[in-house]
Amino acid sequence: AMRGHRGWEAQWTSPEPKAEYDVVIIGAGGHGLGTAYYLAREHGITNVAVLEKGWLGGGNTGRNTTIIRSNYLYDESAGIYDHALKLWDGLSQDLNYNVMYSARGVMMLAHNVHDVQSLKRHVHANRLNGVDNEWLTPEQAKEYCPPLNISRDARYPVVGASLQRRGGTARHDAVAWGYARGAAARGVHIIQNCEVTGIRRGPNGAVTGVETSRGFIGAKKIGAVAAGNTSVVMNMADVRMPLESYPLQALVSEPVKPVVPCVVMSNTVHAYISQSDKGELVIGAGTDQYYSYSQAGALHNLEHTLDAICEMFPMFTRMKMLRSWGGVVDVTPDRSPILAKTPVQGLYVNCGWGTGGFKATPGSAHVFAHTIARDEPHPINAPFTLERFRTGRLIDEAAAAAVAH
Ligand code: FAD
Ligand code: PYC
Numbered sequence: 001a002m003r004g005h006r007g008w009e010a011q012w013t014s015p016e017p018k019a020e021y022d023v024v025i026i027g028a029g030g031h032g033l034g035t036a037y038y039l040a041r042e043h044g045i046t047n048v049a050v051l052e053k054g055w056l057g058g059g060n061t062g063r064n065t066t067i068i069r070s071n072y073l074y075d076e077s078a079g080i081y082d083h084a085l086k087l088w089d090g091l092s093q094d095l096n097y098n099v100m101y102s103a104r105g106v107m108m109l110a111h112n113v114h115d116v117q118s119l120k121r122h123v124h125a126n127r128l129n130g131v132d133n134e135w136l137t138p139e140q141a142k143e144y145c146p147p148l149n150i151s152r153d154a155r156y157p158v159v160g161a162s163l164q165r166r167g168g169t170a171r172h173d174a175v176a177w178g179y180a181r182g183a184a185a186r187g188v189h190i191i192q193n194c195e196v197t198g199i200r201r202g203p204n205g206a207v208t209g210v211e212t213s214r215g216f217i218g219a220k221k222i223g224a225v226a227a228g229n230t231s232v233v234m235n236m237a238d239v240r241m242p243l244e245s246y247p248l249q250a251l252v253s254e255p256v257k258p259v260v261p262c263v264v265m266s267n268t269v270h271a272y273i274s275q276s277d278k279g280e281l282v283i284g285a286g287t288d289q290y291y292s293y294s295q296a297g298a299l300h301n302l303e304h305t306l307d308a309i310c311e312m313f314p315m316f317t318r319m320k321m322l323r324s325w326g327g328v329v330d331v332t333p334d335r336s337p338i339l340a341k342t343p344v345q346g347l348y349v350n351c352g353w354g355t356g357g358f359k360a361t362p363g364s365a366h367v368f369a370h371t372i373a374r375d376e377p378h379p380i381n382a383p384f385t386l387e388r389f390r391t392g393r394l395i396d397e398a399a400a401a402a403v404a405h
Pocket of ligand 2: 065068069272355356357401402403
């Protein structure tokens with residue numbers, strides 16, 4: 001049907017790379033494109049290129065299950081994830097692009113005493129930080145999400161749930177496209193099919209530019225925002241990262257009429273579900289248990305996840321699944337991100353979002369742009385350093401990651 005349309009303007013231009021930029025961003029996912037957008041909009045830095053080895057949004061940004069929430073445990077996390085949640089609220093207006101943010105509520109299920117203690121701890125910690133979160137009985141959980149099975153006979157019965165009502169979903173592609181259009185309109189160059197293969201440094205060790213599949217491109221500053229490939233990119237500047245890269249899989253069903261009104265997650269049975277505006281059930285698994293740079297994973301993980309979904313929602317046992325895929329997630333030892341300067345002058349890194357960075361996209365991009373522009377962290381990302389893995393000042397969010405690792 002698209003072939004019949006004429007005169008549609010490209011949403012962003014595809015210029016030839018210039019010889020040099022003030023800032024080069026490696027990776028055109030939501031975080032990289034958002035960083036370029038805020039560099040231009042908030043800091044007036046428009047001589048910026050975003051280099052992407054594949055196509056814009058083709059990494060984890062276009063592969064994730066779009067769950068948005070800010071119900072993490074620690075103060076530092078409340079700072080960054082709730083900053084993002086507040087930005088989600090006005091993002092469509094800000095970008096003049098409908099990112100379809102829908103605050104339909106994120107419910108996290110408890111199946112045993114340990115889950116109850118852990119989720120209630122999160123509820124209390126969140127409320128102390130002014131982040132909404134509440135505890136539900138199984139009956140209240142079912143009232144909020146009618147198809148949920150709360151039978152006591154289930155293998156892992158639902159014994160309670162936490163609910164963040166401001167949590168929800170958004171349209172992942174639209175986030176990448178909206179930031180790309182907004183950045184390009186302010187003069188940022190978005191260059192696809194341009195793989196960074198090296199980082200060049202001058203005699204004093206500071207960065208001078210990047211080697212790419214389209215030749216050398218000079219840069220005064222470089223922001224590496226390459227998600228699952230961050231270790232590979234940072235290795236080009238001899239910086240060893242505390243990251244492990246794993247495949248994370250998801251799948252969608254055939255489209256059906258509205259049936260799941262919110263997001264439901266269960267870390268214990270390793271499955272989560274929501275329904276897209278197209279009607280597909282969007283379902284995800286825990287990470288595969290081996291390191292890999294492959295954007296695919298093992299079938300048994302999906303089978304295990306669908307077993308769990310059928311137990312939580314017996315009405316879906318005869319649903320047909322349409323397609324599955326994987327992304328490569330970059331996991332830190334404390335399951336919190338790294339948004340920081342690096343030991344190399346002029347090189348900045350934004351990574352380690354693991355299984356949960358989509359929700360952070362606007363907040364992360366906003367404070368990372370500040371870090372690059374001012375050469376110092378924003379107070380919100382100041383705790384998310386690389387050094388914390390040496391000093392031990394960790395921000396352990398393994399439980400709040402809510403996706404089995
Ligand atoms: P990406 O979108 O991956 O962008 C990085 C880009 O860098 C890629 O496009 C890549 O091609 C490019 N790149 C890499 N190396 C180079 C190079 N050498 N040269 C040039 N370009 C390069 N998070 C949530 O909050 N909620 C969820 O529900 C959720 N579900 C998920 C489900 C799945 C199946 C997966 C895989 C992830 C999920 N996540 C979720 C995590 C989330 O997708 C990521 O944390 C987030 O999208 C990372 O965004 P990004 O912009 O940093 O990375
Ligand atoms: O971080 O909320 C999350 C998430 C859900 C699915 C994958 N990640």
